[in-house]
Amino acid sequence: MKNIIHLTSNKNFGLIKQKEILEARTNPDNFEFGIGKKLKETIKFSDYLVGIPENSIKFWEDAGLKERLSQYTSNEISLSVPIKTKEGFVRDHFLYSPLRIKQDYSIDLSDEDYQDSLFDEEFNPTKEGKKVSKIVNECKRDYYNSSIKINDYKDNFKAPEVWIHQNTPLNLINKVNLN
Numbered sequence: 001m002k003n004i005i006h007l008t009s010n011k012n013f014g015l016i017k018q019k020e021i022l023e024a025r026t027n028p029d030n031f032e033f034g035i036g037k038k039l040k041e042t043i044k045f046s047d048y049l050v051g052i053p054e055n056s057i058k059f060w061e062d063a064g065l066k067e068r069l070s071q072y073t074s075n076e077i078s079l080s081v082p083i084k085t086k087e088g089f090v091r092d093h094f095l096y097s098p099l100r101i102k103q104d105y106s107i108d109l110s111d112e113d114y115q116d117s118l119f120d121e122e123f124n125p126t127k128e129g130k131k132v133s134k135i136v137n138e139c140k141r142d143y144y145n146s147s148i149k150i151n152d153y154k155d156n157f158k159a160p161e162v163w164i165h166q167n168t169p170l171n172l173i174n175k176v177n178l179n
Contacts (some may be wrong), residue, residue, distance in 0.1 A: 001153070004051030004162045005176065006079045007069055013077045022081065023169040024049040028089075028147075029142050042089050042147050048163040056160050057178060063159045064098030065109065078133035080174045085155060087165040088150040096136075096143035105135050 006022065016022050024047045029035050034092055035043050052060055060066060069075055101107050108114055118129030127135060150162065 001053050001083060001155075001162070002044075003054050003080045003082050004164070005054055005057060005178070006049060006051040006081050007075050008077050008079060010076050014078075015091055016170060016173075020170040022049065022054055022170065022173055023047075024165055026050045026151070026163070030165055031144070033141060033144060035144075039144065039147055040151050042143060043163075044087070045165045048088065048165055049081065049168065051162050051164075053160055054080065059159050060093070060100045062099065063091055063094050064102075065159055066099075068093075071085055078176045078178045080176045081102070081168050082172055082173075083150075083164055083166070084168070085164055085166040086151055088149045088162050090153040090157065091143055091163070092146040092157035092159060093143060093161045095146055096117075096139045097159060101135065101139060107135065 008016070019032055024045075026048050027046055028043045028048055029046075035050050060069070101109055118126055120126055146157070147163075150164065153160070
């Protein structure tokens, strides 16, 4: 794996161009579960640049993760960023994806009527809502626990997500069109 695709907004890309550097700024404890002792051997820093291996975009789309990308980024600009460090890790985002939850638990989180049924009229979780919340949190934990050092990754994840501890000069980055 030589490059990752990093998604950003027009506004953030303007800041990258001003600074002439793409900075690592994402905290790997993105769900605030805490990074346990075992994971601290793999996840050593609090700021990473996150991306998807160039050859994995289709797998992300198939797993229903394209919408999730839009939650975290505006998905306006796609950048190809070379990996210039060994300080990083890879997670399998498939473990926390709509496709996995549908396959393993028969829960379709894309069904808006079903989502609405998980809460009562005061927006408190129903019994089913509490059950689904527990399942989703278990999937998030599976996603965290899938973290392995970038050097140990062997293209064996369904939806790999790469976290590198690297600031990247603008002159090494290329805009790419994913459509």
